[in-house]
Amino acid sequence: MSLDNATRDSILAAIPNLRAFGISLTGNVDRADDLVQETILRALKNIDSFEPGTNMSAWLFTILRNLFRSEYRKRKREVEDATGMYADSLKSQPEQATRLEFEELRAALEKLPDDQREAVILVGASGFSYEEAAAICGCAVGTIKSRVNRARNRLAEIMSIDDLDDLGPDRQTRAVLTADRG
Amino acid sequence: MRRGRDGGAQDGREGFEMTQSNDKPEKPMQRARTGDSAPSGGLSREATIKIGQQLRAMYDEVVKEGVPDRFNDLLKRLDGDDKGGGKGPHS
Numbered sequence: 001m002s003l004d005n006a007t008r009d010s011i012l013a014a015i016p017n018l019r020a021f022g023i024s025l026t027g028n029v030d031r032a033d034d035l036v037q038e039t040i041l042r043a044l045k046n047i048d049s050f051e052p053g054t055n056m057s058a059w060l061f062t063i064l065r066n067l068f069r070s071e072y073r074k075r076k077r078e079v080e081d082a083t084g085m086y087a088d089s090l091k092s093q094p095e096q097a098t099r100l101e102f103e104e105l106r107a108a109l110e111k112l113p114d115d116q117r118e119a120v121i122l123v124g125a126s127g128f129s130y131e132e133a134a135a136i137c138g139c140a141v142g143t144i145k146s147r148v149n150r151a152r153n154r155l156a157e158i159m160s161i162d163d164l165d166d167l168g169p170d171r172q173t174r175a176v177l178t179a180d181r182g
Numbered sequence: 183m184r185r186g187r188d189g190g191a192q193d194g195r196e197g198f199e200m201t202q203s204n205d206k207p208e209k210p211m212q213r214a215r216t217g218d219s220a221p222s223g224g225l226s227r228e229a230t231i232k233i234g235q236q237l238r239a240m241y242d243e244v245v246k247e248g249v250p251d252r253f254n255d256l257l258k259r260l261d262g263d264d265k266g267g268g269k270g271p272h273s
Contacts, residue, residue, distance in 0.1 A: 003261045015253050020244035102240045124234050125241035161229045
């Protein structure tokens with residue numbers, strides 16, 4: 001197989017985001033990277049069905065999402081042992097307070113149903129519009145909106161984010177900062 | 183599906199923060215399955231923004247890593263498949 005440069009470049013350009021999406025779905029960097037690799041292989045095998053001029057990134061996200069749904073979900077989610085693993089495996093180590101926030105968020109995402117998790121990531125983090133996210137997930141725009149809302153509400157509930165928390169660093173962060181100093 | 187009641191911002195990223203009252207169940211089945219008791223009223227704007235920021239921060243931490251060698255190698259290898267040799271990424 002020979003890749004034309006434009007195709008290769010747009011695949012390469014999408015990889016960082018695909019990984020971020022994959023990690024959000026699986027909670028595990030290694031599994032996410034495997035998922036991204038499978039996505040690329042699948043995409044290249046089916047490159048003829050990609051319509052030039054349309055959004056390559058959205059197309060790849062769709063493939064990754066469907067792979068995750070069809071294959072990875074069948075395997076039992078074995079992420080209970082992964083606490084800390086996500087941040088540990090990042091190349092650039094976020095500072096401690098941030099790490100705690102990420103872990104908390106990752107654990108909260110873990111508790112969401114798949115459909116809500118993917119919706120809130122696609123719209124809230126990947127930056128897709130509701131329409132694009134709906135196309136990626138193969139459902140109606142209204143459905144995506146509703147899932148995003150529920151996901152956001154659940155996340156807030158799980159992480160105890162509420163109106164009390166609108167003054168600067170949250171309690172946990174402050175606690176860590178204080179502890180560091182002592 | 184849009185009945186012209188929801189004052190703009192139906193699409194695009196900012197919509198993320200604007201649609202919290204749109205919480206109707208998609209299908210009865212779905213609702214039962216997720217066991218969602220439809221949190222009433224939705225979140226405060228601050229809470230919504232905060233969740234968005236945290237999601238993006240976590241996500242961007244990964245994006246910042248760029249493309250791991252593994253994928254550069256993979257694409258090189260795939261590209262080379264029909265150019266003879268095909269085995270092992272070179273250069």
